[in-house]
Amino acid sequence: MTHPVDSHVGKRIRQRRWSTGVTQQQLAEKVGIKFQQIQKYETGANRVSASRLWEIGRALGVPVAFFFEGFGDVATPEAVSAADLMGDREALALVRSYYAIPETQRRRLFELAKVLSDVA
Known part of the structure; x- marks a missing residue:
């Protein structure tokens, strides 16, 4: 079973990748891994190590904290919908x-x- 943190981090990776127009292959090349690993991170199937998350953040131009934003926040339904919408x-x-x-x-x-x- 996928841990909620892993799913959230994966969604944030995908969201940032899409918003910057980077493909899974391009991100994988920047980080030095196979694109299949990016797929696994984005679905939450595999956990992202701290060092790898740092590399992904660097490649996508965001701090590591970006990937945790919104997790565990008590949010209104509108805020949750907005976050899901941008994904x-x-x-x-x-x-x-x-x-x-x-x-x-x-x-x-x-x-x-x-x-x-x-x-x-």
């Missing part, structure tokens, strides 16, 4: 696309989304 590949692609839209059009799209969510 979703489709949501991340949507956010990237949103910010690629010129600001004037982006504001209009934002207002439209607010109106549509109020109706739902």
Whole structure:
């Protein structure tokens, strides 16, 4: 059975990797391991040693503490949903696309989304 800390750290590795546009293969090469090991870390199947987590953090440009952020926090359902949302590949692609839209059009799209969510 996977320990909740290992699952959380794995999700944070995946989230940071996706947000920076790094593939599992690229991260593995930067850290000096096989991409299959990155897969195992991201799913929580394998635990990440302290030294390896430090290397991963360095490769992804974040401190080790980043991987533990949000774990064990007493959070509102909205905060939990937001954290889970940024771990979703489709949501991340949507956010990237949103910010690629010129600001004037982006504001209009934002207002439209607010109106549509109020109706739902």
